[in-house]
Amino acid sequence: MPVLELRNISKNFGAIRALNGVDLSLDPGEVLGLMGDNGAGKSTIVKIIAGNFLPTGGEIFVDGEHVQFSKPLDARQKGIEVVYQDLALCNNLTAAANVFLGRELKRGIGPFQFLDHARMIKKAGELFVELKSETRPRDLVVQMSGGQRQAVAIARTRLTEPKVVLMDEPTAAISVRQVAEVLDLIRRLRDAGHAVVLISHRMPDVFAVADRVAVMRRGSKVADKLISKSSPEEVTGLITGAIDVA
Amino acid sequence: MSLDARQAKPAASVAVESVLGNKEKTIFQRLLSAQSFWVTIALGVMVVVMSILQPEAFSSWDNFYNITRNFAFVGIIALGMTAVIITGGIDLSVGSIIGFVGVATGVMLQAEYSWWLSSLVGLSAGLLVGLVNGYLVAYLNLSAFVVTLGTLSIARSLAIVLSGNKMLYEFGPDADIFNWIGGGDILTIANPVWLLVVSTIIFAIILNQTAWGRYLYAIGGNEQAAQATGVPVQRIKLQAYLLCAFMTAIAAVMLTGYNGSAINANGTGYELRVIASTVIGGANLMGGSGGAYGAFIGAALIEVIRNSLIMAGVDSNWQGTFVGSFIILAVLLEQVRGRRRD
Numbered sequence: 001m002p003v004l005e006l007r008n009i010s011k012n013f014g015a016i017r018a019l020n021g022v023d024l025s026l027d028p029g030e031v032l033g034l035m036g037d038n039g040a041g042k043s044t045i046v047k048i049i050a051g052n053f054l055p056t057g058g059e060i061f062v063d064g065e066h067v068q069f070s071k072p073l074d075a076r077q078k079g080i081e082v083v084y085q086d087l088a089l090c091n092n093l094t095a096a097a098n099v100f101l102g103r104e105l106k107r108g109i110g111p112f113q114f115l116d117h118a119r120m121i122k123k124a125g126e127l128f129v130e131l132k133s134e135t136r137p138r139d140l141v142v143q144m145s146g147g148q149r150q151a152v153a154i155a156r157t158r159l160t161e162p163k164v165v166l167m168d169e170p171t172a173a174i175s176v177r178q179v180a181e182v183l184d185l186i187r188r189l190r191d192a193g194h195a196v197v198l199i200s201h202r203m204p205d206v207f208a209v210a211d212r213v214a215v216m217r218r219g220s221k222v223a224d225k226l227i228s229k230s231s232p233e234e235v236t237g238l239i240t241g242a243i244d245v246a
Numbered sequence: 247m248s249l250d251a252r253q254a255k256p257a258a259s260v261a262v263e264s265v266l267g268n269k270e271k272t273i274f275q276r277l278l279s280a281q282s283f284w285v286t287i288a289l290g291v292m293v294v295v296m297s298i299l300q301p302e303a304f305s306s307w308d309n310f311y312n313i314t315r316n317f318a319f320v321g322i323i324a325l326g327m328t329a330v331i332i333t334g335g336i337d338l339s340v341g342s343i344i345g346f347v348g349v350a351t352g353v354m355l356q357a358e359y360s361w362w363l364s365s366l367v368g369l370s371a372g373l374l375v376g377l378v379n380g381y382l383v384a385y386l387n388l389s390a391f392v393v394t395l396g397t398l399s400i401a402r403s404l405a406i407v408l409s410g411n412k413m414l415y416e417f418g419p420d421a422d423i424f425n426w427i428g429g430g431d432i433l434t435i436a437n438p439v440w441l442l443v444v445s446t447i448i449f450a451i452i453l454n455q456t457a458w459g460r461y462l463y464a465i466g467g468n469e470q471a472a473q474a475t476g477v478p479v480q481r482i483k484l485q486a487y488l489l490c491a492f493m494t495a496i497a498a499v500m501l502t503g504y505n506g507s508a509i510n511a512n513g514t515g516y517e518l519r520v521i522a523s524t525v526i527g528g529a530n531l532m533g534g535s536g537g538a539y540g541a542f543i544g545a546a547l548i549e550v551i552r553n554s555l556i557m558a559g560v561d562s563n564w565q566g567t568f569v570g571s572f573i574i575l576a577v578l579l580e581q582v583r584g585r586r587r588d
Contacts, residue, residue, distance in 0.1 A: 072474070072476070073476055076476075082474075084471075084474055086470070086471075087471075088468070088470065088471035088474040088475055089468065089471055090463070090464045090467030090468045090471050090472065090534075091467055091468065091534075092463060092466065092467035092534035092535060093460070093463060093464060093467055097460060097464075101460075101464055101471075101472065101475040101476075101477065102472075102475040102476035102477050103475075103476070104457045104460065106457065113456070113457070114451075114455040114456060115454075115455055115456060115457060115460065156475070
């Protein structure tokens with residue numbers, strides 16, 4: 001059974017049709033590359049899955065259960081985590097504080113609840129080790145490299161055992177060496193049994209890490225096939241419209 | 247979690263212990279990089295120098311009592327201001343809130359209501375201004391500078407109208423107790439100083455040990471990120487302005503008792519001294535940093551400098567020049583340190 005399934009999802013913004021009857025399904029432990037040009041509808045799909053937008057039409061299923069997300073928290077409670085393109089990190093806070101932001105561990109009695117620094121630092125440290133990232137929980141994010149920042153944003157998604165992790169352009173603005181680091185992080189998420197949706201412009205990244213690629217063009221899905229049965233040339237053609245459908 | 251051996255890099259062998267044991271900076275290094283630490287040193291130097299130059303006048307108990315009481319009012323408000331400034335906001339209305347709260351309390355006392363009911367009305371008047379500030383900034387996304395500049399004018403005007411532009415000093419049957427609360431002392435330390443010390447401790451706990459405090463820093467650091475991760479940004483911001491107004495209102499009630507009278511011009515220019523205290527203590531006007539101890543020590547430094555200038559025979563009209571220069575200096579210092587960090 002697919003962990004996430006979209007059936008006939010459409011989205012209109014006023015007169016503009018951003019998504020046009022899109023079907024998409026995702027199996028556990030699968031990495032799906034979601035590609036398309038600017039304005040093709042990638043971000044709209046992500047925002048619908050993440051609970052930022054309600055679809056105009058269509059249905060979403062998580063583990064076969066019909067769901068409706070009216071806010072990001074709803075999606076998170078169903079096991080869908082998002083790594084935003086800008087990573088949504090606070091530079092002035094430590095790595096551990098960022099991992100637990102909005103979900104702090106506390107201890108205390110009744111209304112007197114205090115942050116459990118020790119437990120949060122320990123847990124964040126364990127997550128970084130699992131991700132094989134040299135990120136220290138007490139370091140301020142402002143001092144970190146792009147790869148370390150990605151690790152913080154990804155560690156955040158692993159606080160709970162998410163079913164699906166959406167990654168919005170994780171390799172768009174970092175150096176070549178850090179890209180390799182991020183792709184490793186994605187493989188570790190997959191190996192831990194999480195399904196990953198990788199939204200990306202970068203062909204080599206998708207072909208390096210994804211099992212399957214879906215291509216969007218003008219609000220419709222024009223291809224959905226195994227990476228092993230496709231090629232960068234074909235995907236490029238699909239994105240630009242040189243190839244109609246595949 | 248299964249580890250994929252093919253992807254393992256040499257760095258992958260780091261153990262949890264080595265990561266956790268590897269502190270970013272030692273406590274000593276952190277101390278040296280804190281602005282409030284250097285302000286404390288500066289304060290210590292000032293006190294030593296003044297004690298040598300003016301052994302009798304400066305280092306007397308009376309002068310200690312006066313200095314601490316004088317900066318207590320500013321310090322109490324600076325704590326609330328710190329919460330607002332950490333979120334990246336500003337509250338320019340605190341000086342006018344002092345006038346408004348004082349007059350509201352005075353009117354009630356003059357009508358012979360009890361000290362506690364009068365104080366309660368005063369506090370409510372302050373919270374009302376805080377509510378307007380917070381709602382407009384947090385929920386309608388208006389600029390904090392403009393909103394609080396508006397309420398600066400509004401609250402002062404209300405104080406003038408409410409007082410009939412007269413001084414209120416006949417505080418009725420509870421005058422003695424009311425005046426003692428703000429002007430008296432316990433164990434030879436002025437009451438507002440006790441309140442400042444207790445408040446500083448409470449604020450230090452709130453800012454460092456609670457989720458609410460952490461959210462203030464998160465909002466100041468990256469408001470969109472805080473929103474995306476589920477921090478109730480609007481509610482927290484509203485509460486920060488309410489807290490600032492509340493601390494201001496408490497200081498205003500005590501100040502009214504200390505003065506033994508309420509005039510609508512009370513607190514004029516306080517916003518400058520309060521903001522100066524927080525900034526000198528290390529709060530960043532861009533948001534994201536600041537602390538309770540910084541507000542305390544910043545207020546203390548300004549007052550000791552003021553006191554020293556008077557003792558050195560400098561015309562008191564020069565005070566504004568010094569306070570203003572210190573604000574600019576503090577911001578300049580922050581800029582230089584920030585540049586070095588990047």
